Amino acid sequence: MIERTDRWEAFEQGWRRRSTSHARNLRVYEALWREARALGRLPREDPLDGIDHDIRRTRRLRRAQHLVRTAPGEDRADP
Missing domain, CATH: 1.20.5 (Single alpha-helices involved in coiled-coils or other helix-helix interfaces)
Incomplete structure (x- = not known):
């Protein structure tokens, strides 16, 4: 449970102000996909x-x- 909600809200507001790009988001997604494959979690043999x-x-x-x-x-x- 978050006890200091004021700090959490400040963190969220700062995070929302950050600009994003499709290319960066795609790189993050691909990195997560590679990590899941390396761990043997994706893709499943039987979906x-x-x-x-x-x-x-x-x-x-x-x-x-x-x-x-x-x-x-x-x-x-x-x-």
């Missing part, structure tokens, strides 16, 4: 590997969001 876990996690998150958004006394069943 659908682990999708069942992702689907279950997404369903749990959506269910939790629905429970938080409904007012007390409302129907909390999945829409």
Whole structure:
């Protein structure tokens, strides 16, 4: 948890003021891609590997969001 929010907000404002370029962003992306490949994380041999876990996690998150958004006394069943 961030205790000094004033420092964090100052950091964010300074970061937003920095200019960006498409070429620089592309270099960063390509460097991250090379690093992921070097670590053996990308590309996956089977792109659908682990999708069942992702689907279950997404369903749990959506269910939790629905429970938080409904007012007390409302129907909390999945829409």
